[in-house]
Amino acid sequence: MQILLIILAFVLVLVVILQVGKVVELVSVMRDEDERTEDTSNSVGFLFLLSGIVLGLFIAYTSYTEYGKFLPVSASEHGVWIQDLVDISLYITGIVFIITNVLLFYFAYKYRYRRNRKALYFPYNNRIEILWTVIPTLVLTVIIGLGLNKWFKIFSEAPTDAIQIEVTGKQFAWVVRYGGKDNELGKRDFTLSTVENELGVRWKDKVSKDDFLSDEIVIPVNTPVHVNIGALDVIHSFYLPEFRVMMDAVPGIPTKFWFRPTITTEQMREIKKNPEFDYELACNQLCGTGHWNMKKTVRVVTEAEYKKWFSEQKSYYKQNIAKIEGGASVDTDVIAEVNSSKD
Numbered sequence: 001m002q003i004l005l006i007i008l009a010f011v012l013v014l015v016v017i018l019q020v021g022k023v024v025e026l027v028s029v030m031r032d033e034d035e036r037t038e039d040t041s042n043s044v045g046f047l048f049l050l051s052g053i054v055l056g057l058f059i060a061y062t063s064y065t066e067y068g069k070f071l072p073v074s075a076s077e078h079g080v081w082i083q084d085l086v087d088i089s090l091y092i093t094g095i096v097f098i099i100t101n102v103l104l105f106y107f108a109y110k111y112r113y114r115r116n117r118k119a120l121y122f123p124y125n126n127r128i129e130i131l132w133t134v135i136p137t138l139v140l141t142v143i144i145g146l147g148l149n150k151w152f153k154i155f156s157e158a159p160t161d162a163i164q165i166e167v168t169g170k171q172f173a174w175v176v177r178y179g180g181k182d183n184e185l186g187k188r189d190f191t192l193s194t195v196e197n198e199l200g201v202r203w204k205d206k207v208s209k210d211d212f213l214s215d216e217i218v219i220p221v222n223t224p225v226h227v228n229i230g231a232l233d234v235i236h237s238f239y240l241p242e243f244r245v246m247m248d249a250v251p252g253i254p255t256k257f258w259f260r261p262t263i264t265t266e267q268m269r270e271i272k273k274n275p276e277f278d279y280e281l282a283c284n285q286l287c288g289t290g291h292w293n294m295k296k297t298v299r300v301v302t303e304a305e306y307k308k309w310f311s312e313q314k315s316y317y318k319q320n321i322a323k324i325e326g327g328a329s330v331d332t333d334v335i336a337e338v339n340s341s342k343d
């Protein structure tokens, strides 16, 4: 509303100035042509200067009040890097913007038509050509270099101690699977897909037996998390805005992303002064009519809380599959079995 009023005021002032300009022009019709042209140039030059100043003030004001509101507070290690890169780019382009626009508006005023002034013919200057080629090249090289440096870090191999999570998109939900106690995800084979085993996990794989599915994504703070991303039907997109994570979930082509969360849900609630706040996984591809419904809560907790939650999770195989297969006894503690066989 406030912004609207400011814009309205701005437009009104412009209209008034234009009307005044018209009156001045009408009066000047009585005088000789050169004088008239000079008068018009004067008012146009002055208008240019005035719009430059008003525009500059407006930009300065909105930059001051709105800066930092484009993105949510970054809750991951690499998110802070990205924020820094955005800031550096904005500072550099900001400085260039100020210089070029001040000159643009000021020169339009300064070099307005004057009866006795002749324009300087200035077709070419090597020194200036070199200057405005070399400086932008150097600046862009620095910006791109800084960006690439971080890019390679962000898309590097995940640390070996990263928690392995698999997130699979389908119309219209996310299926979240953890690697279990051995932190290893069992292999999948689409020909094994059934109603009970929609991911097609190969249960013969020993490492799959302790895998568990979860209704929410729970991750410990300051620990690397490696997300293995996929899809069952169409292209979805794994999107965690606060963590600056976005990766397409493509059927048949596994993608991945690893990141290190730095702010727990509790801490973020305090930062945002919103006790209801929750990180949310969203789908960022228009994947069908139920697209809006593809969300999941992401809970970032302390190491201790994570361990407690983790110990309460039940093997999916033991809970749902063993009974059907009939082979393994339901009472057998599969997780214990897997772990003892690994030692």
Ligand SMILES: [Cu+2]
Residues within 6 Å of the ligand: 169, 170, 235, 236, 237, 283, 284, 285, 286, 287, 291, 294
């Ligand atoms: Cu989707």
